[in-house]
Amino acid sequence: MKYLHTADWHIGQLFHEYDRAYEHQQFLKWLLGSLQAEQVDVLLISGDVFDLSNPSAESVKMLYSFLNQAVTANPDLQIIITAGNHDSAARLESPKPLLESSNIHIVGLVEKKDDRIDYEKLVIPLKNKDGTTKAWCLAIPFLRMGDYPVIADAENPYSAGVAAFYAQAYACACSKKHAEEPVICMGHLHAQQTDMTDIDQSVERAIMGGVECIGITAFHEDIRYVALGHIHKAQRIGGKEHIRYCGSPIPMSFSELNYKHQVIVFDLEEQGISNLKAIEVPVSVLLKRVPSVHSSLAEVTNALQQLPVAGTDLQPAPYLEVRVLLDGPEPGLRHKIETALSGKHVRLAKIDVKYPVVNTTGSNAVTVAEDSLRQLQPKDVLEQVYQSRYSAAVPVELLQLFNQVTQEVTQTEAV
Secondary structure, eight states: OEEEEEOOOOBTOEETTEEOHHHHHHHHHHHHHHHHHTTOSEEEEESOOBSSSSOOHHHHHHHHHHHHHHHHHOTTOEEEEEOOTTSOHHHHHTTHHHHGGGTEEEEOOOOEETTEEOGGGGEEEEEOTTSOEEEEEEEOOOOOTTTSOOOTTOSSHHHHHHHHHHHHHHHHHHHHSOTTOOEEEEEESEETTOOOOHHIIIIIGGGGTTOOEEOGGGSOTTEEEEEEESOSSOEEETTEEEEEEOOOSSOOSGGGTTOOOEEEEEEEOSSOEEEEEEEEOOOSSOEEEEEEEEEOHHHHHHHHHTSOBOOSOOSOOOEEEEEEEOSSOOTTHHHHHHHHTTTBSOEEEEEEEEOOOOOOOSSOOOOOOHHHHHHOOHHHHHHHHHHHHHSSOOOHHHHHHHHHHHHHHHHHHHO
């Protein structure tokens, strides 16, 4: 049986306030073709289907239109979807009774029976076209507090609880399967030794407060494949071919300018996986950085004016990040950049500004007594902050304006 592993679609996401419905539609159209071209038997979607827990009607329609088209074109296809931390587990599961008649299994909630985790609801048989069970899948969603067992005196209660959860789910699968039937599992979590993108670091990392790393020993050595989601960069974990993040199918930040997005396809046999390969996902809207390195405003303006003009090109305009190096505040910066881009075939998404680096090495740190803080005047604070950010003294004109405002505020308070 052939499997396709994907995750982190984030349908409904805005890219610097631009709607991405076109990109997601193009990806899903491509995925439909790939399912047929690769003759896939099982589609694994490992969480973060939606970007928001309360997705728009358009986003929901996009997902279920894809599912309908997928099973219509491939009647024997099994689809397993697990919830990620961006998904609402209950909302994602709401059409579950209807979809299971089409071999579409959605697992969002960790249900309990008699105050015990009902692992049987998470263990799904994978059947061939004849209806014979050939393997088993541990369909485990993103685990929130209360979902996993409490391990007394654990140094890290989260990682210990998640490891215990996977161990008990695997034991449940073993109680159901025949000896020759392999087991795979899904997860939406942060594994140890993970290489993250800047989006992962700024958004996903903060969710669990930095204690969420799960070691690969949480996955039993006899599990044939671990289909992970949550980290947006495709990679093996711990040097293991069978423990993988497939990554997000569309770019999530400008740091992914030269990154190849992909899905993973593999065959599953009794002995393990074979014919594993990554299939690159075509990028439907390009990312562009101008210039390639941070440069002066004059150089940036000149580079922007060299961009091609909007014409009859039917391709969507690329998202543009403009990189500027400034010596200090630049009033009207965005207006100046937008003026240079007038009529160009791009969409301004981000202006990335950098200032000269302040040398903070050495023993320049000064301890300030409480009495000294009380004696600080607004002008002193302005000068220190400005010097720290721009590596220069406050311009005379700005200082005069600041003094004028300070005097007006003082007079108002006196009245």
